Amino acid sequence: MIRAIITDIEGTLSGVAFTQQVLLPHAVQHLPDFVRTHSQVPEIKRLLADIRAYAGGGLDDTALIQRMVAWMAADQKITPLKALQGLIWEEGYRRGDFQGHIYPDAVACLRQWHAQGISLHIFSSGSVRAQESFLAHSEAGDLRPLFSDNFDTRIGGKTHVAAYKLLAERIGHAPDDILFLCDDGRELDAAANAGLHTTLVQRHGEVDDTGPHPVVTDFYQIRLMP
Numbered sequence: 001m002i003r004a005i006i007t008d009i010e011g012t013l014s015g016v017a018f019t020q021q022v023l024l025p026h027a028v029q030h031l032p033d034f035v036r037t038h039s040q041v042p043e044i045k046r047l048l049a050d051i052r053a054y055a056g057g058g059l060d061d062t063a064l065i066q067r068m069v070a071w072m073a074a075d076q077k078i079t080p081l082k083a084l085q086g087l088i089w090e091e092g093y094r095r096g097d098f099q100g101h102i103y104p105d106a107v108a109c110l111r112q113w114h115a116q117g118i119s120l121h122i123f124s125s126g127s128v129r130a131q132e133s134f135l136a137h138s139e140a141g142d143l144r145p146l147f148s149d150n151f152d153t154r155i156g157g158k159t160h161v162a163a164y165k166l167l168a169e170r171i172g173h174a175p176d177d178i179l180f181l182c183d184d185g186r187e188l189d190a191a192a193n194a195g196l197h198t199t200l201v202q203r204h205g206e207v208d209d210t211g212p213h214p215v216v217t218d219f220y221q222i223r224l225m226p
């Protein structure tokens with residue numbers, strides 16, 4: 001029986017276009033100013049040091065910013081870079097520059113599952129801070145009360161089986177009681193190999209249901225009984 005649901009954000013709860021056309025361009029535009037004005041804030045100083053080390057060291061601020069812009073343009077999921085993006089987006093959400101895009105079918109089902117007593121969790125490459133501001137400023141209002149826990153790639157890579165085993169431990173349910181919803185087959189494979197139930201959320205394109213995961217095109221089609 002499914003007692004907990006873990007969901008991805010981009011491509012699952014929210015359109016890929018929102019990340020590609022709103023969030024990433026916003027981060028690219030505001031990154032240079034953000035780094036200049038916050039580089040002595042301890043949290044940001046640490047993140048910049050981690051990103052510089054990831055780049056192999058030896059980059060001054062200007063070169064590092066250029067490298068980060070290139071990584072963002074390629075939507076690279078580098079943990080400290082995602083954390084930095086999350087902080088830039090937080091300011092954008094607060095200013096009202098944009099709201100988090102979320103599919104209405106996802107909102108309706110999340111509300112229903114929450115009312116049924118199923119615990120809801122997020123596992124996304126977006127940092128926990130980015131997830132929280134996305135939920136707080138979503139087009140459907142503040143959705144944070146629906147979720148018990150949020151996790152990002154500090155717990156492990158999304159294609160790594162160990163990350164899902166740890167997630168199950170952290171949320172306190174057996175893997176067999178958990179359903180993972182995601183738009184990425186490799187991430188679902190890792191979750192299935194950890195013993196979780198899985199469903200591929202394929203919002204666009206031809207539905208390919210020849211793979212190992214049940215496929216849906218919206219949340220209304222999700223079946224909780226295997």
Ligand SMILES: CSCCC(=O)C(=O)COP(=O)(O)O
Nearest residue numbers: 009010124125126130131134
């Ligand atoms: C609210 S997180 C913004 C989207 C993002 O930056 C991201 O990396 C989402 O990746 P996901 O793992 O949710 O597909």
Ligand SMILES: [Mg+2]
Nearest residue numbers: 008010011183
């Ligand atoms: Mg995704």
